[in-house]
Amino acid sequence: MEFAKRVGWLEDTAMVEAFEHEDTPGMISFAAGIPSAETYPLDKIRESFDRVINEHGKKALSFCSTYGYAGLREMMVKRMKEKFGLDYGMDEIIITSGSQQGLDMSGMAFIDPGDVVLFESPSYLGAVNALHSYQAELVAVPTDREGLTIDGVRAAFEKYGDRIKLIYVDPDHQNPTGRSWSDKRRREFMDLMADHDVPVLEDAAYGELSFDDVPQRPLAYYDKKGQVIYVGTFSKIFCPGLRVAWLCARKRVMEKYIVLKSAADLSSSTIAQWEIADFLEHNDIEAHIAEITGLYKHRCDVMAECLAAEMPESVSFEKPKGGIFIWLELPEGKDARVLYKKACGAGVAFIPGTSFYPNADRHSELRLNFSNTTDEETRRGIKILGDVTKEFLAD
Ligand SMILES: Cc1ncc(COP(=O)(O)O)c(C=O)c1O
Structure with a gap:
């Protein structure tokens, strides 16, 4: 069987993997960009x-x-x-x-x-x-x-x-x-x-x-x-x-x-x-959207607060004004794909930034989703991620 050439052009399976993390028992996943199901009316x-x-x-x-x-x-x-x-x-x-x-x-x-x-x-x-x-x-x-x-x-x-x-x-x-x-x-x-x-x-x-x-x-x-x-x-x-x-x-x-x-x-x-x-x-869709953004703003605040408390100072991030993601930058030269493996081993998932660069050779960033975890999960997950990151950066 021979596949079309275009199939070979699609190498990155990070999104498929991200959805799999959602179903992995015990995993706190900040990987997939999933809306919070509790907002579905x-x-x-x-x-x-x-x-x-x-x-x-x-x-x-x-x-x-x-x-x-x-x-x-x-x-x-x-x-x-x-x-x-x-x-x-x-x-x-x-x-x-x-x-x-x-x-x-x-x-x-x-x-x-x-x-x-x-x-x-x-x-x-x-x-x-x-x-x-x-x-x-x-x-x-x-x-x-x-x-x-x-x-x-x-x-x-x-x-x-x-x-x-x-x-x-x-x-x-x-x-x-x-x-x-x-x-x-x-x-x-x-x-x-x-x-x-x-x-x-x-x-x-x-x-x-x-x-x-x-x-x-x-x-x-x-x-x-x-x-x-x-x-x-x-x-x-x-x-x-x-x-x-x-x-x-x-x-x-x-x-x-x-x-x-x-x-x-x-x-x-x-x-x-x-x-x-x-x-x-x-129904009033605008009122519904306001409820969703209210919840996500809160979840974003919680994640940002936890990151500020748990991450080493050399890791930087910007708090977004909307959406569902926070982007983290590790010190230059540190590879988020290696951190990803360690974090998954400790029960926390995210997507390494490499996947989002069409061509560039950049590996020191990572994406966290904040819309789909409860405050408790976010607190626990970011604490684990912070500990794994500290250990990783100290190596
Ligand atoms: C930026 C962006 N565009 C498009 C999509 C596709 O969304 P859908 O096909 O569910 O409308 C997504 C999904 O997460 C997205 O993040």
Whole structure:
């Protein structure tokens, strides 16, 4: 049996391993980026399913338009306008099976083998893998505290020119660093992009998980040429198990995506879309999001406090203003992959930072998830991690 070449391009199994840690008895896992299940509004979800089955069962269990259920898309068009100031028409939004499908379809739409894709460095591993599978050359652009550096983007265009076919960015409480682009950088970046006919894939997975009241303007808000493809998801603001997300793009782009979506899975789950539409109609999603961010802010505070108390001074981290991750830096030259093995042996898991760098040789960082552990687990887990780290750094 011979596998396609693209399979060999996907070497990093850190995400698969991260999900396995969740089921390992006795393991405190800060590895996977999982929302807290206690935020899933089970009673309201049950009520919605009952209503959908009783009132629209036959439609909700049938095939659905490839664009997605019109009732849900209408609500999302309205919400994108009211919440983010983004004006999309009904033919400029599709429902996808998780935003991961939107990332994958973007690879299908724009990448031929050998094309260049620009990434933040570090970047979301799931996007790196999805786009790498189309045999793209992944080029990491330097980032600073405000986002992709403008000089870095300029230098990439000078070096790779027309070979650049896509730029992937995750500007809000990024996975893995938890950092957000400043508003100024968003504008500067989009101004620069207006000089290039290259699509910008904006992953807004954590855009609604700001601990401040007001979410930042998406890059799409500053898009003058219709080059942003925006992917949003219900995974982090509702629950991931329904696998419902949305993708917005201008009509000329959407015409291609709709054909790809049809080839990929005909449509996303009809009943899952009806379920979410019913939930949105009968409940206040903004109040629900406020509850989630309240809980995550608290969990972030607890983890940051424990890290400050338990970690050696040579380990640094920045407290994020949203999202679900804290990024830790070990002293230069120390390899987080070695620490990972020791920590797993002691019953604590995380993801070594190496996995988030498309190409760079950087090994001294690590990602911790704070959304999915109780205060008690976080306290116990960070104490263990602190002890293992002290021992590791003393070697
Ligand atoms: C940055 C980012 N984008 C996209 C996804 C995919 O999410 P989903 O497919 O559940 O919408 C994730 C999942 O954790 C993520 O962290």
